[in-house]
Amino acid sequence: MMLQKQLFSSLPLSIYSVFLPPVSFDDLSEDAKIETRIILSLTRSLHLLTDSFKVLAxxxxxxxxxxxxxxxxxxxxxxxxxxxxxxxxxxxxxxxxxxxxxxxxxxxxxxxxxxxxxxxxxxxxxxxxxxxxxxxxxxxxxxxxxxxxxxxxxxxxxxxxxxxxxxxxxxxxxxxxxxxxxxxxxxxxxxPLTKCVSTNEIEGSKDYLRWLDEQPSGSVLYVCFGSGGTLSHEQINELAVGLEISGQRFLWVVKNPVDKAANAAYFDSKESGKAKDPSAFLPDGFLERTRDIGLVVPNWASQVQVLSHGSTGGFMTHCGWNSVLESIVNGVPLIAWPLYAEQKMNAAMLTDGVKVALRVQHKEDGVVGRQDIAKYAKELIEGDEGQLLRTRMKKLKDSAKLTLCxxxxxxxxxxxxxxxxxxxxxx
CATH class of the missing domain: 3.40.50.2000 (Glycogen Phosphorylase B;)
Structure with missing residues (x-):
């Protein structure tokens, strides 16, 4: 709530906001789904909304x-x-x-x-x-x-x-x-309505931007699963090894591994807290072995700045719609790795509709294997299919720019x- 109030306080004075009191979920079980909580948040707040709307009107x-x-x-x-x-x-x-x-x-x-x-x-x-x-x-x-x-x-x-x-x-x-x-x-x-870069983001993001400045144009695969996406210990290990054996440059925004849910960091405040040292859960020696081609950033990076950087040549993403639109306005082709909510439908549209993405395939145990990850990374950055995706994404970027003229x-x-x-x- 504090972050929300800070956001609204930064908006123009012509925008007036009212915060309703939080509702109680004491009658729900601890494992109640977030969608249930969202729906009940509204229905249990209707009488408060009516009172506020009456005053406003x-x-x-x-x-x-x-x-x-x-x-x-x-x-x-x-x-x-x-x-x-x-x-x-x-x-x-x-x-x-x-x-x-x-x-x-x-x-x-x-x-x-x-x-x-x-x-x-x-x-x-x-x-x-x-x-x-x-x-x-x-x-x-x-x-x-x-x-x-x-x-x-x-x-x-x-x-x-x-x-x-x-x-x-x-x-x-x-x-x-x-x-x-x-x-x-x-x-x-x-x-496409997309986020702009705030002053705070610019001030707090110098290290990885400097690293991007040193990389060749279009050579870096940006890996990020959004503000809430999480991977299991096993999947993080496979992803790390896959990136390493691909030989591709990468910038990986990594979150603490969570085995119980793919959206844990988004819906659980305990999982969205301070990030652990990545060396505590990444494969032994990974950071040392990849220091010449990769950079691991704990927990958060300014996505808009990374996607708009000339060195960024691809984006491995969970296909959250904001991330999709940010990649489009910057012309960055995708590796679609959907995790939860409507992201799988977004992935279907990106791969089979507008055809600007490769889509990962999971093994029977639900894990995306290291060899496949390496193949996707190499194909997107260096392969012929990656070039076709890049060409289509450039056209989509131009269309997005024109539609907002x-x-x-x-x-x-x-x-x-x-x-x-x-x-x-x-x-």
């Missing part, structure tokens, strides 16, 4: 109510005050398509999605495996799945859906959603939405 001209993907239960509050509800979706259009198709899929199939023999095909999207369906939807009898299904059924009641993607990247998926007769809300692609599709879409809100009557 008495003093401000409220023209729209924007919620995130879990926020449809708050639509009734917006409508109570005569305000149109909108949704902001921070993931791909492909995920939005799944949201609208989920009630239909739920009726079509009785088995778990991962057990489907044939790929799932959404309108305008590349086919993907049932096992690529986001984690909360993989256990259909769980609370998180049933609640997610009810949330999806409320999406058509939104006045509009704002998506952090752009037409040139997911044109077919957008067009399929916007086809007449489906009764869906209006869609507003406004992406004054006459670009995302700029026009956002301007259209702003015009609608500007013309709204007082609530």
């Amino acid at each position: 008495q003093s401000k001209r409220v023209v729209a109510f924007v919620a995130d993907v879990f926020g449809t239960d708050a639509f009734d509050i917006a409508k109570e005050f005569g305000v149109q509800p909108y949704l902001f979706v921070a993931t791909s259009v492909m995920v939005v398509s799944l949201i609208f198709e989920l009630p239909k899929l739920d009726q079509m199939f009785s088995c778990e999605y991962r057990d489907l023999p044939e790929p799932i095909k959404l309108p305008g999207c590349v086919p993907f495996r049932g096992s690529d369906v986001p984690d909360p939807l993989q256990h259909r009898q769980d609370f998180a799945y049933r609640e997610s299904l009810e949330i999806c059924k409320k999406y058509p009641s939104a006045a509009g859906i704002i998506v952090n993607s752009f037409m040139e990247m997911e044109n077919d998926a957008f067009e399929a959603l916007m086809e007449g007769g489906r009764g869906l809300p209006a869609f507003y692609p406004v992406g 004054p006459h670009g599709s995302s700029t026009k879409s956002l301007a259209k939405l702003a015009g609608i809100w500007k013309n709204q009557k007082h609530s």
Whole structure:
């Protein structure tokens, strides 16, 4: 909460924020899924949100109510005050398509999605495996799945859906959603919205940037699994050996190994604390043997600065949507290694749709082997297929730049939405 308050306090004065009191989860078991906690955070805060919204509406001209993907239960509050509800979706259009198709899929199939023999095909999207369906939807009898299904059924009641993607990247998926007769809300692609570098990040990131300055252009593989992604002890060992035997230069942002979950650092404050010395869990002698070609950075690095650096030639990523967009705006091809949430769907779109990524394959025990890791690294940086991916990513980068220009599709879409809100009557 402290970090969130610091973030909001740094925003322009025109942005006003209200923090609701935290809700109690004392009645939940310790192993309750994060999706369950997110959903209950909202439903148990609705009365507090109503009170805050009433105070806001008495003093401000409220023209729209924007919620995130879990926020449809708050639509009734917006409508109570005569305000149109909108949704902001921070993931791909492909995920939005799944949201609208989920009630239909739920009726079509009785088995778990991962057990489907044939790929799932959404309108305008590349086919993907049932096992690529986001984690909360993989256990259909769980609370998180049933609640997610009810949330999806409320999406058509939104006045509009704002998506952090752009037409040139997911044109077919957008067009399929916007086809007449489906009764869906209006869609507003406004992406790619990506993070800018803060002063604090610049001041705290000199060592690895200096190291990048010393490397040849496009020669470094950046390895990072996001703010929350974690790997097991065994997988970290395989990754380390794979990077070493590949012979490729690498910059690896490494987190403490966690065997219990792939998202432990994101959802568990105990796992997101101070990083251990990497020498305590990396293979013996690894740091010494790779010191001429690699750099290991504990816990965190400024991803925007690394991806925008001329020495960075590839990105091994968990396929979180923010990371995907940051790689696109910097033209860096990918090795897709999805871990949790919707990342497997993102990986399918990146490899089979826009074709700017190699996707790792796991062995039967769920581990990606060292020889395969070495092969992916070498192919992306030096191979012919890596060059094809780089060429496609350069075109996608150019499209992303154009879509945010004054006459670009995302700029026009956002301007259209702003015009609608500007013309709204007082609530």
